[in-house]
Amino acid sequence: MIYHLLEWLGFPGPLNVVRYLTFRAGASTVTALFLALLIGRPLIDWLRSKQGKGQPIREDGPQGHLLTKKGTPTMGGLLILICLTVSSVLWMEWNRPFIWAVLFVTLGFGTIGFLDDYAKVTRRSSAGLSGRMRLLLEFAIAGAAVAIISLNTGTTLYFPFLKDQGVDLGPFYIAFGAFVIVGAANAVNLTDGLDGLAIMPVIIAAATFGVIAYLVGNAVFADYLGIHFVRGAGELIVFVGAIIGAGLGFLWFNAPPAAVFMGDTGSLAIGGAIGTLAVVTNHEIVLVIVGGLFVLEAVSVIVQVASFKLTGKRVFRMAPIHHHFEQLGWPESTVVIRFWIIAIVLALAGLATLKLR
Template sequence: MKAILIAAAIAMVVAILFTPYLIRFFSRQGFGQEIREEGPQGHQSKRGTPTMGGVAILVAMWTGYLIAHLINAMSDGSEAPTISGLLVLFLATGLGIVGFFDDFIKIRKGRNLGLNKTGKMVGMLLVAVAFAIVASQFPDDFELRPASLNVSFVRDIAILSVGTVGFIVFCYLAVAAWSNAVNFTDGLDGLAGGSSAMVFGTYVVISFWQFRYNCGVDQPTVGCYHVRDPLDLAVIAAAAMGACIGFLWWNAAPAKIFMGDTGSLALGGLVAGLSITTRTELLMVVVGGLFVVEALSVVLQIAVFRTSRRRLFRMAPFHHHFELAGWAETTVIIRFWLLAGICAMFGLGLFYSEWLTATGS
């Protein structure tokens, strides 16, 4: 429990203190955000705001995670970082690097288009496949690997076994879906950062609960979870939550810096990684419900327009629809934060109710 609190606190402080240095550095380098001409006109005033702030989130998250382990090791000789924790951090960092190149190209070319679809897809594919192979094949004394070949809700669903190849494909689809979903949500000041903090806060509770009621494959116990390294995953979720909150200090409206694709792709990768390693892939659809709605709004907008040549929403992603309907930006942000919180709490309620059912409580 101590490591969780330390990771969250350190990550938040690092993000709050480090982000202003990034703002000044990126401003001097001219690393300003480009704004879509077809977007809401009120956003044009944001042109030139420093971007790639996701660097601060990643630095804060890594710092909080490593310092928490260092302090624990010095005080009581706790275990070193685990394979599950490092895999999730690798996934987030790898996607953050893909996002960084995307942001950098946008800035250099002075347009709102960075990597082409092929370049971004290849980058995501390489990171996701590396994660999937290690997560599904890494050996363990008890044969409990970081990820299961079964799709899970709160526990493995036996009839939804996908096999090794299927798991690699599933991982790529999950990574691509969540990264794009968070990226779509990152369209208003603080919307993605605040929503992500709620999701990661929920996974602090879920992972810690799995740690309290964890068991190996050779130790069947009613209601227990077959999850590898759940406590370390809780530490990562706490560090990510703290990093998002600290970054939000500067990213809240009116934003002094944007996270860019560097941040949104990294956070999407973290969402995917946590859902896979905690074996709650389907539950994450509920916990991260706001991200799902934002992504679906884009898919529906494209599908309806291509079939009927009409627009379902005034503009997609969904949050822009309400801006164009006359809502103030801060109103949209706060109400969407409320929706994100409702989704997170509902998902946590489903998680707990499943445990009650499993234990017969």
């Protein structure tokens, strides 16, 4: 909105700086962060007044959580969604379809998460919407978004370490892209189990894909690095800036001891956003590296369930894997910070694939 207003005015004087992507990305970050800090406390107080006893805690989870996290309100993802949406709309160019596709997935998955959280709070149970219903809605939203995105990016799956080489999946690309988005959303959802655990790796992954989006959206850089050029993808760094600012603002209140949990409202939304960024930039495989922490969390659950059903034995003391380390005696803060370190290392590894071609 601000861009187009100043464009209409001819970008007068020093306001010409708004034309630059990097400035608007920074402004988007600051705007989202400031807004989060401004409305965070009132929103948390409102959520607490509406939820009473807060988010129901898993009875089969770590027993300490029944005491330390009892009464903490959920649906804090609303704070993230409000701030990143307002900031993105303020600073982005509205004629860029990728921005709207990412926002569509983010808000769509956020709505699914909100319905899930609402069901948990009203029923006073850790079980929300049925898994089948959730997946059906998620694939419908993701599939529609990928269909729109593929009209501009094509249907080719590109491989890291190879110069602009890939395989055209044709119509199957829509199903593949939807699987990437849904998988990313649910992997982040599984990671969201400790104070501050999920939001910082999401910020790190978003920042990484912000760099990738900027590079693939620049013809000169894309040609130099041997990656597929996606016209208009650079505008996504405005959205990424909003995620970073909103995420940092949320972390201010989610830092231990958390005043609020993001809930499925937040985890599904920002996980879906990360997956969509990977699809738009044609770096779906690199997402496995950059989001390796989320992949590890999801795989730990799959392995645990499969092992128990097949052999009656558990591989981990508790899944997802962050609870396994809690059961080994690691303090919650130790698990969180070490997982942050892993997320940083994996992000750097993902960025390295851009040059190793």
